[in-house]
Amino acid sequence: MDLLSHLALGFGVALTPVNLLYAFIGVLLGTLIGVLPGIGPVATIAMLLPTTYALQPVSALIMLAGIYYGAQYGGSTTAILVNMPGESSSVVTCLDGYQMARKGQAGAALAIAALGSFFAGTVATVLVAAVSTPLSALALKFGPAEYFSLMVLGLIGAVVLAHGSLVKAIAMIVTGLLLGIVGTDVNSGVARFDFGIPELSDGIGVVVVAMGLFGFAEIILNLESTEKRELIKTSIKGLWLTKEQFKAAFPAVLRGTGLGSILGVLPGGGAMLSSFASYSIEKKIAKDPSQFGKGAIQGVAGPESANNAGAQTSFIPLLTLGIPENAVMAMMVGAMTIHNIQPGPQVMTSNPGLFWGLIASMWIGNLMLVVLNLPLIGMWVKLLTVPYRMLYPAILLFCAIGVYTVNNTSFDVMQTAFFGFLGVLFAKLECEPAPLLLGFVLGPMMEENLRRALLLSRGDPFVFMQRPISAGLLIAAVLLIVVIGLPNVKRKREEAFQE
C-alpha cells in the first residue's frame, strides 16, 4: 500500500491552493501555446523559467509540467477545428479530426479527444507512480560506469527514434555536449572555452540555448515562408458522443493509452512519436481502413490518448534516472537545476513532497483541462484569428524579457540571438536541434561520470564492458545503431515518418 500513501502525500502537496493555482496557470498557458502555431512548449518553458525563481520548486515544476501536457490538449483543438496542428504531436489528429468537423461532428471529435486524453492521463499518472519506486531503487545501485553507459544509450535512443539522418543527429548531440561543458571545470577550476569573456565562465544558460534554437529560429523560419493561414468556420454542435461513437472509440482509447505509456518511457519518445505510432496501428487493425482520413473516430481517439499518455510517462526516466529523453524534459532538468535540485533517483527520497506532488498534479491538471477546455473552445478558436504579423512581435517580447531577466544582462540576449542564428542555419542544413539540447543538458554529467568511472578503474576503458549492467546498456546502444543502419529497417523507418 506504499503506492496509496505516496499518492496521498502527493495529493496533499498538489491540492494546496498555491499549487492548484500554478497547475491552473500551467495548463492554461499550455493550452494557449498549443492553440497558437509558431511557439512550442520548449520555448515557452524557457521563457517562463526566469519567472519561477521566486516560487517554491514544486510549484515551479508543477506549472512547467502543465505547459507540456496542456499543449497537447490545445494542439488537438486547432487540429480538429481548423485543420492546423498547434503542436507537432497533433499532426495526425488533423487527418481524421478535421474530416469529422467537416461532417458536422466537431463536437464529438473534441469530446473524444478530451475524454481520451483524460483517461490516458489518469492511467499514465498511476503508471508513473507505480514504476518510479522500483526504478529509482535500481538506479541508486548505479555507479559512474553504469551512469555513463545509460546516458550513451539514452542519447542514442533519442536520435534513433527521432527522424532525420542518424549521423547528423549524433553530431548534433556531440555539439551539444561540447556546448554543455563551456565554463568552469568543477575539478580543476579552469574556465574552458570562455574566450576570455567573464560571463561565459559560468557556462551557457539552458534558457539561452533553448530560446535561441527553439524560439527565435522558429519565428524567423515562419516569417520566411509567405504561406497564408486560412480560417474555416465550423460550428460546434453539442459536445457529446453517441453510443455508437463511444463504442467505436473506446478500444482505440485503450490501445492508444497502452502504446503511448510504453513509447513515452523510451528515450526519444514522448507525445509526438506516440501519436504517430497509434495512428498507424489504428489504421492497420481497422475493419475498414478506407475510412481513415475521412473522419474515422478511432483516428482521433487513439492518437489523442497516446500523445497524452506519452507526454506524461516521459517524466519517468527524468524523475527516476535523471535522464531527459526529449527536449521538453531537458528543459525540466534546467528548471530543477535552477532550483538546486539534482535530477536523479535521490529526488524521490530526499524530496518526496516534490516528487509525488508533481505526479499528483498531473492528474489534477488533466482534470482541469477537461473542465476548462471544453467550454472555452470558442475562445481558443477566436485567438486564431489574430494574424501572425501581430502575434510574433509579442512572442519575441516575452522571449526577450525572459532571457534578459535570467541574469539582467544584455550579454545573454546577444548569446540567444547567436543561437537563433545557429537555429536557422541548422534548419537550412536539416539538422534537428532537439538532440543538441539533450547533449547540452547532459554534457557536464556525462564528463563527470566518465571521469569517475575511469578514475576508479585506474584508466582502464574496459570497465564499461566488465560491469554487466553497463555492458548491457552499451550493447543495447550499439545494437540500436546497427539495426537502424540495416537497409531494410532504414526504409521502413523512413516510410513510418512519411506517413
Next chain:
Amino acid sequence: MAAIRHPKDFWSGVLFIAIGVSTIVAGSKYTLGTAARMGPGYFPRILGILLIALGAILALRALRLQGAGIPAWKWRPTLVVLGSVVLFGAIVQLVGVAISTVVLIVAASAASHEFRPLESLIAGVLLAALAVGVFVVGLKLQLPIWPTFFGG
C-alpha cells in the same frame, strides 16, 4: 573532382568538422591528463575528434548520396528579428521596459512582409502596458519602467 550531390549533408559535415577542429585548437591549452586522472582538456578532445569523424562521414557520403539543395536564406527576417531583440537587450536598463517594448515591437514587426507601421505602434503601446503590468508589477522582476532620468 567529385561533385557534391547532397549539399545539405556536405555543408553540415563541413560545419561539424570546423567545430571539431576549433574545439581541439582552442582546447589545446588545457591539460589533457591521463584516462585515470583526466585533465580539463580530455573530454573536449574526445568530443572534438568524434565530431571531426562524424563530419567527415557526412561530407564524404554527400559525394555519393543524392539530396535537395540548401533552401535560400532570406536575410530580412533573420536580421530584423535578431537585431530588434539585441537592441531591446541593449537599451532596456537605460530607457526602461515601457519604451524599449515599443521599440522592440515596431522594429520586429518590420520583419514581416505585411508590415503596418501604425498598427505595430498601437500594438507596441498596449504590449508595453501589459509587460509592465505582468513582469514589473506582477512578477516583481528587477527592471526599470521608465528611463532613469525620468525619476522612475
